Amino acid sequence: MATPKVLVLRGPGSNCDQEAHFAFEMAGAFVERMHINRLREDPAQLQRFQILCVPGGFTYGDDVAAGKILATQLANFLGDALRKFRDAEKLILGICNGFQAILKAGLILPPDEDGPLATLGHNDSGKFEDRWIHLRVNPNKCVFLKGLESMHIPVAHGEGKFITRKQWILDGLKQAGQVVLTYSHPNQPEAQYPANPNGSMGAVAGLCDATGRVLGLMPHPERHVLPTQHPQWTRLGLAQEGDGLPLFRNAVEYFAT
Numbered sequence: 073m074a075t076p077k078v079l080v081l082r083g084p085g086s087n088c089d090q091e092a093h094f095a096f097e098m099a100g101a102f103v104e105r106m107h108i109n110r111l112r113e114d115p116a117q118l119q120r121f122q123i124l125c126v127p128g129g130f131t132y133g134d135d136v137a138a139g140k141i142l143a144t145q146l147a148n149f150l151g152d153a154l155r156k157f158r159d160a161e162k163l164i165l166g167i168c169n170g171f172q173a174i175l176k177a178g179l180i181l182p183p184d185e186d187g188p189l190a191t192l193g194h195n196d197s198g199k200f201e202d203r204w205i206h207l208r209v210n211p212n213k214c215v216f217l218k219g220l221e222s223m224h225i226p227v228a229h230g231e232g233k234f235i236t237r238k239q240w241i242l243d244g245l246k247q248a249g250q251v252v253l254t255y256s257h258p259n260q261p262e263a264q265y266p267a268n269p270n271g272s273m274g275a276v277a278g279l280c281d282a283t284g285r286v287l288g289l290m291p292h293p294e295r296h297v298l299p300t301q302h303p304q305w306t307r308l309g310l311a312q313e314g315d316g317l318p319l320f321r322n323a324v325e326y327f328a329t
C-alpha cells in the first residue's frame with residue numbers, strides 16, 4: 073500500500089491541528105503541519121501531498137465571519153495550486169473552521185452567477201454549542217465516509233448553521249447525494265434543536281463536492297479516534313475504536329495500490 077502524505081494546513085488561530093495530525097497518523101498516513109504563510113511562499117509544495125486537511129479553530133479570530141479570511145487567502149493566493157491538487161484526484165477535508173473556510177472558498181460548491189450557493193452562519197441558539205451529537209451518514213460517493221452509517225462525535229462551534237441561498241439548492245444537493253452527513257435524533261425525521269445544534273437547513277452537518285473527494289463537516293471526527301475519548305466509555309464499555317477513526321482510515325486506504 074502506498075502511504076499517503078497529509079498536509080494539515082494551519083493558520084493563525086488554528087487549534088485542532090495537532091488532533092488532526094494524530095488522527096491521520098493513527099490511520100496510517102505521514103503527516104506534516106504547515107502554516108499557510110509558508111505555503112504561500114511556495115504554493116507548489118502542495119503537490120507533494122495526497123491529502124489536504126484544513127483543521128478546526130478560530131483562524132484570524134473569526135473576524136468578519138468564521139473561516140472567511142482563511143477562505144479569502146485560499147482562494148486568492150492558493151487558488152491555482154488548490155485547483156491543480158483537486159483535479160489530480162487528491163482528497164481535501166475541512167473540519168469545522170476548515171469546513172467554513174473551504175466552503176466559503178468555493179472548493180465544495182462553486183458559486184454561480186448570483187454568488188455563493190451556500191454558507192455557514194451563526195447558530196440559531198445565538199451561542200457556542202460544545203457537546204456530543206449523533207450523525208446519520210449517507211456516504212454515497214464520498215471517499216471519506218465509505219461504509220459508515222452513523223457517528224457519535226462532538227461539535228464545538230458558534231457559526232455552524234448551514235444555509236443555502238434557496239431551498240432548491242438544498243434539494244438539488246440532496247438529490248445529487250452531496251448531503252452526506254446530517255444531525256440525527258431517533259424520533260425526529262429531521263433533527264430539531266438541540267439534536268441539530270445550530271439550526272442547519274435540512275439538519276446538514278457535512279457536505280461533499282460533486283466528485284466525492286472533497287468533504288467538509290462541522291462536527292469533529294478527530295476528537296473521537298480513541299475509544300476512551302467517549303464521555304461514557306466506562307458505563308457503556310470500551311469500543312474497539314473511536315467513531316471518527318474510520319473517516320481518516322478511508323482517506324488513507326483510498327491511496328492503497
Ligand SMILES: NC(=O)CC[C@H](N)C(=O)O
Nearest residue numbers: 128129168169229230231
Ligand atoms: N471548533 C471550531 O473550528 C470552531 C469554528 C469557529 N471558530 C466557530 O466558532 O464557529
